[in-house]
Amino acid sequence: MQQLISREEVIKKVHEVTGEVLSTMLGLEAKPEAVYTESQHGRADGVVSFAGFAGPQCVGTGSMQCDSKVACTLASQFLMSDYKSIDDEVLDAFGELTNMVIGNFKTSLEDQMGQMGLSIPTVVYGKNFSTRSPGNEEWLVIPFSWGDDKLFIRVCLKEKESDQAVHAGKKQEFVLQN
């Protein structure tokens, strides 16, 4: 992906769109924290969302993650109500916020990558579940904090293969060695 867009540009775009959404929609002044990379999400506890995007030059996934308490806080601010525990409304609000953050990130990418589409976000909630993506792509993790609360934005981008259609493939034939 470094030929198409640098890591610094990706971080800058995520900082801008996330800061804007948190500030404008939720009245939150969140501080971006040190960025790091990871190969896999690993174990998660709380709420995680995923939204895929695809364009002529690249494909990727954006993700948001936080603990249950923070998800309730975000939903409460977003819906101007008070949520003490995770329910369908909290998860829907988290999905909508994902749509905004990753959607605006996708829009900002389009200047360099051409028009892209954003898939329907999925939100996962539970205790002690794992998330994993096949392959060796690296995820960029951009944390934000306000007070004791933290929100993690994760982005994974890769160049679109020339023929992305993955055919069923033929079963390998074994050759017996003499």
Next chain:
Amino acid sequence: MRELIGRDTIVEMVHDVTGEVLSTMLNLDAAQDAVYGEMQHGKSDGVVSFVGLAGPQCVGTGSLQCSSDVACRLAGRFLMSEYAFVDDEVLDAFGELTNMVIGNFKTALEGHLGAIGLSIPTVVHGKNFSTRSPGNEEWTVVPFSWGDDRLYVRVCLKAKDSAEAPPLHVRKPFTTEQIRHTFSELA
């Protein structure tokens, strides 16, 4: 989506591509069970994968789901090994199978809807977790079974115009009338 593609066509595509992948890659002769629609996945136990679809006319998500035991058996067949419990290799294999099934579904869709991109799959594993997608789109669920094992292939598609990420909303400033009303209530 009914204006763009009928549910029966979607089911037929899912049936064809899933059957082909299970048969060719895993040597499994799976039967398709009764198809149904659901608004949300709800509670899950085992392994679920998601991969996004995005094209000029529609966007969507494809998903595979099964129990942990079935995931181990699928990985065992795929990698020609044996797995007693879900580990990274099982999850990777499940992700690759998702890529194949939904990838081939995407290719079949392109015949009707033009070029569509496929995002990077994500696989989730755990006990008693919930999955949910915002909005009111219906998921088409196509179950497959072989012996006592079951695999659920889910697809949700919607027309792109309604799906595009909303432009960043700017909170409207309060009007003078609203401010007056608020202060009058406080007095």
